[in-house]
Amino acid sequence: MNEPTTTSSKRIAKNTLLLYGRMLLLMVVSLYTSRVVLNALGVDDFGIYNVVGGVVTMFTVLSGSLNAAIQRFITFELGTGNLNQLKKVFSSAVTIQIGLALLMILIAETVGLWFVNYKMVIPEERLVAANWCFQLSIITFAINLISVPYNAAIIAHEKMSAFAYISIVEAVGRFVIAYFIAINPIDRLIFYAAMVALLAWSVRLIYTSYCKRHFEECTYHFIYDHNLLKKMLGFAGWNFFGAGSWQLMTQGVNLLINVFFGVTVNAARGIAVQVDNAVMQFVNNFTTAINPQITKSYASGDKLYMFSLIFKGAKYSYFLLMFFAIPLIFEMRFVLHAWLGIVPEHAIEFARLALFVSLIMVLSNTMITAMLATGDIKKYQIIVGGLGMLVFPLAWLFFYIGLPPETAYLATILIFICQLICRLRLLYEMIGLSPIEYIKKVLVKTIAVSLLSIVIPFLLIRTMDESILRFLLVGLSSVVVSVIAIWFIGINTAERVFFVKSVKNIKSRILK
Numbered sequence: 001m002n003e004p005t006t007t008s009s010k011r012i013a014k015n016t017l018l019l020y021g022r023m024l025l026l027m028v029v030s031l032y033t034s035r036v037v038l039n040a041l042g043v044d045d046f047g048i049y050n051v052v053g054g055v056v057t058m059f060t061v062l063s064g065s066l067n068a069a070i071q072r073f074i075t076f077e078l079g080t081g082n083l084n085q086l087k088k089v090f091s092s093a094v095t096i097q098i099g100l101a102l103l104m105i106l107i108a109e110t111v112g113l114w115f116v117n118y119k120m121v122i123p124e125e126r127l128v129a130a131n132w133c134f135q136l137s138i139i140t141f142a143i144n145l146i147s148v149p150y151n152a153a154i155i156a157h158e159k160m161s162a163f164a165y166i167s168i169v170e171a172v173g174r175f176v177i178a179y180f181i182a183i184n185p186i187d188r189l190i191f192y193a194a195m196v197a198l199l200a201w202s203v204r205l206i207y208t209s210y211c212k213r214h215f216e217e218c219t220y221h222f223i224y225d226h227n228l229l230k231k232m233l234g235f236a237g238w239n240f241f242g243a244g245s246w247q248l249m250t251q252g253v254n255l256l257i258n259v260f261f262g263v264t265v266n267a268a269r270g271i272a273v274q275v276d277n278a279v280m281q282f283v284n285n286f287t288t289a290i291n292p293q294i295t296k297s298y299a300s301g302d303k304l305y306m307f308s309l310i311f312k313g314a315k316y317s318y319f320l321l322m323f324f325a326i327p328l329i330f331e332m333r334f335v336l337h338a339w340l341g342i343v344p345e346h347a348i349e350f351a352r353l354a355l356f357v358s359l360i361m362v363l364s365n366t367m368i369t370a371m372l373a374t375g376d377i378k379k380y381q382i383i384v385g386g387l388g389m390l391v392f393p394l395a396w397l398f399f400y401i402g403l404p405p406e407t408a409y410l411a412t413i414l415i416f417i418c419q420l421i422c423r424l425r426l427l428y429e430m431i432g433l434s435p436i437e438y439i440k441k442v443l444v445k446t447i448a449v450s451l452l453s454i455v456i457p458f459l460l461i462r463t464m465d466e467s468i469l470r471f472l473l474v475g476l477s478s479v480v481v482s483v484i485a486i487w488f489i490g491i492n493t494a495e496r497v498f499f500v501k502s503v504k505n506i507k508s509r510i511l512k
Helices: 005-058 061-080 083-118 124-146 148-156 161-180 188-214 226-261 263-299 303-330 332-340 347-374 378-388 391-400 407-431 435-463 468-490 493-511
Strands: none
Touching: 061 083, 061 148, 061 226, 061 263, 061 347, 083 124, 083 148, 083 226, 124 148, 124 188, 148 188, 148 263, 161 188, 226 263, 226 378, 226 391, 226 407, 263 303, 263 332, 263 347, 303 332, 303 347, 303 435, 303 468, 332 347, 332 468, 347 407, 347 435, 378 407, 391 407, 407 435, 435 468
């Protein structure tokens, strides 16, 4: 039996708050350390770190599909309550990740090493440091790969407090790295890459230790279950299209930018990615809390609750991102200059376009989770994943005919819209999700709220000079109008009642 809806909703709310506490801590640290690292490394070395690390990330295309498979199978078995099968799934997942880590290291040390040294545009005097950076990035990648089943178990059990507490260690580590990077006696780029690898290893050990102590299934034993491995690898194989298209849209385009425009533009894209990632944390925390409930409700056969979560999750995710994206898009020039001091060329335009892309992307996040929950993803991934892969050749074509690097984001926006349309059609066939209901409950409301929310900020930008006062007015007006529009247009009566009750409960706990 599925848990009562109210209990599940409270758990989602509690986990979201815990993840937001973690996010705020890491965001403050990230904003500080990014400025320190950029100034300490310089624009060129910062660009080298981003693009060389991106080569390693390119090899996670298969691991990304396996990660989704592991997350789905662990959460699904928790939903069915089969502990023996859950133990088999976990041990099989660890075995797969160990094998995959060895395979990815072999590929990175051959094809990846060749690409870094002979195809990438890196200043000759920085090639040795770039190679050190590449090797350390491989180590970081392998550590993260093997720890995936443990993180998946935490999310599936919805124990988000673990992420919140362990993030304190990560935050302290980032501060230490930022402090020592400028005063260490060795090459700064090599030192930075080494410290990031060491921090990743330390954090992963803590997560692994936590899982072994708290979750019965998280003790690894070598198990060879042919049918289970075949099912998981088959799921991952078809999900490869989705993971592959994402890598081509992100790291693939990053490499194209390097080949056509050089490391300075890579540095600009790196800044844009950091801005986008910081803002997306507000959404990712919410979806991390809601995704296990979508999978568990499908596993228990409660489709009505699953549809409700899909609609609300997409809508709330968009609104959460919109709060920050709208003022940032309008005031990106002011924000980047105030934050970084040194702002690489193209960074402002990249950051604005990245946020716009994310606004489109979050509308599909809960639909992707629902698709993965079914386990029957072959047709979906061929169509939607195949569409996503078109971003890479489109970006190459734009660059080849002489268009500026910003056009890569325009290609991404076009493809994301096409993918959204395809998802609605395919999920109607797969689980009976109504496209009309999605349009009415999500798209119409988010578009209406967005249009109302940009009017006053647009007028302020046109009538005032850039200043701290204008920045504050744009941010305040955008948030106020957004809240009003969401309250009266974006959510229904039942959602307003639930929100008021939640606020009263939080208030009563604080006053106790």
